[in-house]
Amino acid sequence: MKTSRIPGFYKMTVDQRQELIKEMHPFSVQEKEAFFSNSPLTIDTADNMIENVIGTFQLPLGLGLNFLINGKDYVIPMAIEEASVVASASHIARIVRQAGGFTTEATERVMIGQIQVVGCSDFHAAKEAILIEKENIIMAANAAYPSIVARGGGVVDLEVRILNEALDSKYGQMLIVHLYINTVDAMGANIINTMVESVAPLVEEITEAKVYLRILSNYADRSLARAHCVIPTELLETGDFSGEEVRDGVIHAFEFADSDPYRAVTHNKGIMNGIDPVVIATGNDWRAVEAGAHAYAAKSGAYRSMTIWSKDEAGNLVGELELPMAVGTVGGATKVHPLAKMALNILDIKSARELAQVIVAVGLAQNLGALKALVTDGIQKGHMALHSRSVAIAAGATGEMVDIVAKELVETKQIRVGKAIELVEKYTK
Numbered sequence: 001m002k003t004s005r006i007p008g009f010y011k012m013t014v015d016q017r018q019e020l021i022k023e024m025h026p027f028s029v030q031e032k033e034a035f036f037s038n039s040p041l042t043i044d045t046a047d048n049m050i051e052n053v054i055g056t057f058q059l060p061l062g063l064g065l066n067f068l069i070n071g072k073d074y075v076i077p078m079a080i081e082e083a084s085v086v087a088s089a090s091h092i093a094r095i096v097r098q099a100g101g102f103t104t105e106a107t108e109r110v111m112i113g114q115i116q117v118v119g120c121s122d123f124h125a126a127k128e129a130i131l132i133e134k135e136n137i138i139m140a141a142n143a144a145y146p147s148i149v150a151r152g153g154g155v156v157d158l159e160v161r162i163l164n165e166a167l168d169s170k171y172g173q174m175l176i177v178h179l180y181i182n183t184v185d186a187m188g189a190n191i192i193n194t195m196v197e198s199v200a201p202l203v204e205e206i207t208e209a210k211v212y213l214r215i216l217s218n219y220a221d222r223s224l225a226r227a228h229c230v231i232p233t234e235l236l237e238t239g240d241f242s243g244e245e246v247r248d249g250v251i252h253a254f255e256f257a258d259s260d261p262y263r264a265v266t267h268n269k270g271i272m273n274g275i276d277p278v279v280i281a282t283g284n285d286w287r288a289v290e291a292g293a294h295a296y297a298a299k300s301g302a303y304r305s306m307t308i309w310s311k312d313e314a315g316n317l318v319g320e321l322e323l324p325m326a327v328g329t330v331g332g333a334t335k336v337h338p339l340a341k342m343a344l345n346i347l348d349i350k351s352a353r354e355l356a357q358v359i360v361a362v363g364l365a366q367n368l369g370a371l372k373a374l375v376t377d378g379i380q381k382g383h384m385a386l387h388s389r390s391v392a393i394a395a396g397a398t399g400e401m402v403d404i405v406a407k408e409l410v411e412t413k414q415i416r417v418g419k420a421i422e423l424v425e426k427y428t429k
C-alpha cells in the first residue's frame with residue numbers, strides 16, 4: 001500500500017523528491033518525461049485550451065503528506081504560490097493521522113441545470129403544465145446526452161420554482177425549472193448546459209412563454225462532501241500551550257468566525273487555501289468551487305464559518321466541514337493538462353466523489369493549521385520564516401544567495417523586501 005508518511009521529504013532536493021515520486025507511481029516513460037519536464041503544459045496544448053495565448057503561467061506544485069482519510073493514505077498534489085500552506089496541511093494531517101485520520105463522506109453527485117422562463121400569462125398554470133410534462137422533459141434531456149445515461153448518470157429529477165411572487169417584489173415574476181443531473185465523474189458544466197439548452201424549446205412550448213437563461217448552477221448543494229476529525233488534546237500541545245488551551249482557543253476562534261463576517265471571510269479564505277490548490281492541481285474549475293463554497297457558507301442568510309469546531313464528552317477537539325464540491329476526475333482540463341493527469345495519478349483517486357472527499361479533508365486540515373497557529377504563537381512566526389525565501393527572491397537574490405539572505409532575514413526578525421535588498425547589496429559587493 002502507498003504511504004503518505006515520507007519522513008524528511010521537506011529536507012530532500014527537488015530532484016530527490018521527483019525520483020521518489022517516480023518510484024512510488026507507475027508512470028510510463030513518456031509520462032515521466034512529460035510530467036517532470038521544464039514545461040509540462042506545452043504551448044501547443046495551451047493554445048488549444050484558451051484564446052490569445054502568449055505563454056503559460058506556472059505555479060509551484062508541492063505534495064501534502066500524512067493524510068489518512070477513511071483508512072486510506074493520500075499523497076496530495078497542491079498547486080499554490082503561498083508559502084506555509086503545504087507545510088501546515090501536512091503538519092495537521094500528521095496530528096490527525098495519530099488520532100485515526102479523517103473520516104469523510106459524500107452525497108450522490110447531482111448537479112443542477114436551470115431554465116429561466118419569463119412572461120407566463122399564469123405562472124402557477126405554467127408550473128403545473130411543466131410538472132405534468134415532467135417525464136417527457138426528463139426523457140428529452142437524457143436523449144440530448146445519451147452517453148452520460150449509459151454511464152449510469154443523467155437527469156434524476158425536475159422541480160419548478162416561481163421567483164418574485166411577493167406583490168412588493170422589485171423584479172417581475174419568473175419560472176425557474178431545475179433539472180437535477182447525475183454527471184457521474186464529470187464536473188458536468190458542458191453536459192448540463194447541453195441538456196438545458198436542448199429542452200428549452202420544449203419548455204417554451206409547454207409554458208407558452210419565453211426562455212432566456214439555460215445554464216448550470218454552481219450552487220451545487222446536492223453534491224456535498226463532508227470531512228470530520230476527532231483529536232485528543234494531548235496531540236494538540238504546542239510549546240508552552242497545553243492541548244486544552246489549544247482546543248479551547250480553536251473553538252473560540254470558530255465561534256468568532258461563525259458570529260462575524262469580517263472574521264468569517266478570513267477564516268474561510270484559510271480553508272480555501274487548502275481546497276483551491278488541490279482543485280487547481282487536478283485541473284478542476286476553482287472559480288466554480290469557490291463560488292459554491294462561499295454561497296454555502298451563507299446558506300443561513302448570514303455569512304458564517306464553513307467549519308464547525310467543538311469538543312466531545314471526552315474533551316476531544318471535533319472538527320467538521322461540509323461543502324458543495326463540484327469537481328471531476330474526467331472532463332474539463334483534467335485530461336488535457338499533463339500535470340492534472342499526474343496529480344490524479346499520485347492521488348490514486350477512483351471517482352469524483354472520492355476526490356471531493358479528499359478536498360474537504362484538506363480544507364479542514366488547513367483551517368486547523370491556521371487556527372492552531374493563531375491561538376498559539378500567532379500566524380507570522382511560522383509563515384514569515386517560510387515566506388523569507390520568496391522575500392529574498394523578490395529582492396533579487398538568486399542561487400545560494402537565497403538561503404543566505406532568507407536566513408539572515410529570519411535571524412534579524414525583519415522579513416521584508418527592503419531589508420532583503422540591503423542584504424543582497426551587502427553580499428554582492
Ligand code: NDP
Binds near residue numbers: 190216288333
Ligand atoms: P466535459 O465537457 O469535458 O465532459 C465530460 C465528458 O467526459 C462527458 O461528457 C463524457 O463524455 C466523458 N466521460 C468519460 N468518463 C466519464 C465518467 N466516468 N463520468 C462522466 N463523464 C465521463 O466536462 P464537463 O461537462 O465536466 O465540463 C467541465 C468544464 O466546463 C470545466 O472546464 C469548466 O470550467 C467548464 N465550464 C464551467 C461553467 C461553470 O462552472 N459555470 C460554465 C461552462 C463551462 P462521453 O460520455 O461522450 O465520453
